[in-house]
Amino acid sequence: MAQGIFESLLKAHPQSNISCDSAGTASYHIGKSPDPRTLHVLEKHHITTSQKARQLIPNDFESFDYILVMDKENLSDAHALSKSIKQPKAKVQLVLDYGNTAEEEVPDPYYGQKDGFEYVYTLLDEALRNFLAQITR
Numbered sequence: 001m002a003q004g005i006f007e008s009l010l011k012a013h014p015q016s017n018i019s020c021d022s023a024g025t026a027s028y029h030i031g032k033s034p035d036p037r038t039l040h041v042l043e044k045h046h047i048t049t050s051q052k053a054r055q056l057i058p059n060d061f062e063s064f065d066y067i068l069v070m071d072k073e074n075l076s077d078a079h080a081l082s083k084s085i086k087q088p089k090a091k092v093q094l095v096l097d098y099g100n101t102a103e104e105e106v107p108d109p110y111y112g113q114k115d116g117f118e119y120v121y122t123l124l125d126e127a128l129r130n131f132l133a134q135i136t137r
Helices: 002-010 036-044 072-082 115-135
Strands: 066-069 091-094
Touching (some): 002 115, 036 115, 066 072, 066 115
């Protein structure tokens, strides 16, 4: 979901050299499309995505300036993976560090109700807008 949101926000900054990708720290869904409930929420907000799941790899820490993660477990996993790189370029952070919410972690809506996906959309949209505003100053 975050990749789709961020790519839609980048359309307002066509002059920027910003690129975006999405990866998980686990290999559960490699090659698969996002959950249909995610796609439904994105479509409701006029966002389309053709992303396929992939796993975070050591090279990502050299290729990207930022790696934003959803929760503390992924933060720990990403930091552990980054140790395989001598001098990682990427700054690894929780995405909600950029949000205006008491939430520290993005809740996983997978096992909850459909409205959980909308809530996650709201959290990510705000945080990613703030992130983009900060890096394009």
